[in-house]
Amino acid sequence: MSDWSWPALIAHRCGGALAPENTLAGLGIAARLGCAAVEFDVMLSGDGVPVLIHDETLERTAGRRGEVFRLSAEALQATDVGCRFHPAFSGETIPRLDAALSRCFQLGLAANLEIKPAAGFEVDTGRTVGRLLAGIGPGGLPPLLLSSFSEQALEAAAAEVEDLPRAFLAERFDVGALTTAVRLSCVSLNLGRQGLQAAQVAAVRDAGLRTLVYTVNAPDEARSLTEWGVVGVFSDRPDLLLTAPASPDAGTAASIQSA
Ligand code: G3P
Numbered sequence: 627m628s629d630w631s632w633p634a635l636i637a638h639r640c641g642g643a644l645a646p647e648n649t650l651a652g653l654g655i656a657a658r659l660g661c662a663a664v665e666f667d668v669m670l671s672g673d674g675v676p677v678l679i680h681d682e683t684l685e686r687t688a689g690r691r692g693e694v695f696r697l698s699a700e701a702l703q704a705t706d707v708g709c710r711f712h713p714a715f716s717g718e719t720i721p722r723l724d725a726a727l728s729r730c731f732q733l734g735l736a737a738n739l740e741i742k743p744a745a746g747f748e749v750d751t752g753r754t755v756g757r758l759l760a761g762i763g764p765g766g767l768p769p770l771l772l773s774s775f776s777e778q779a780l781e782a783a784a785a786e787v788e789d790l791p792r793a794f795l796a797e798r799f800d801v802g803a804l805t806t807a808v809r810l811s812c813v814s815l816n817l818g819r820q821g822l823q824a825a826q827v828a829a830v831r832d833a834g835l836r837t838l839v840y841t842v843n844a845p846d847e848a849r850s851l852t853e854w855g856v857v858g859v860f861s862d863r864p865d866l867l868l869t870a871p872a873s874p875d876a877g878t879a880a881s882i883q884s885a
């Protein structure tokens with residue numbers, strides 16, 4: 627199996643629970659905490675621009691109605707998603723992917739870019755993200771891991787940026803998910819923590835892939851997963867896990883080396 631030098635702790639949705647999710651402010655907080663890597667979710671605006679957002683609607687993060695796939699990037703960039711989290715973050719808006727990548731690059735953060743297509747936009751989202759990354763080129767990008775729950779989206783992105791490492795996401799382990807990850811030449815299978823078993827982590831390893839797990843906020847759990855062979859955890863509380871790192875290289879920014 628290949629060497630693995632990706633940071634073992636990844637701040638979930640940029641700054642975890644310490645900042646409004648999927649924002650540039652979150653990236654800044656992750657960096658200031660000492661995180662070496664972040665994860666964020668990427669969806670297409672109505673006019674086809676990749677932006678950072680998890681939900682298909684604005685209700686939860688902005689407190690107003692609106693569907694991401696119907697709104698322009700300009701409108702989304704003007705949408706406040708900070709105030710609902712805390713008034714101190716008022717004015718923090720939905721960033722474009724290119725701005726987030728640039729900020730990660732400046733801050734020295736590795737990034738797990740999760741392609742999160744709105745329903746029906748799987749191929750379009752993967753292809754658009756892949757083309758944007760190809761257009762920037764490796765010299766201008768932070769260390770990246772591309773991932774998605776959508777096989778179609780990940781495959782479409784991979785067609786544009788074959789050399790970028792990728793991961794298939796599944797809420798729970800099953801043989802089908804592992805088979806998909808292998809078929810897509812993924813470096814890892816990224817799994818939800820609920821119900822995960824040591825034998826499943828071993829099965830992923832036996833297939834030549836690594837396992838990363840979301841969302842892990844308790845240091846004891848992170849340690850147990852590391853003992854099972856899990857190489858990375860996504861956390862909403864990177865502050866807690868940084869004081870008790872999941873593995874000795876938790877603070878090391880680096881890239882994934884493929885087999
Ligand atoms: O990529 C790990 C994790 O972010 C997947 O779940 O729903 O938070 O995007 P979600």
Ligand code: MG
Nearest residue numbers: 665666667740
């Ligand atoms: Mg995500």
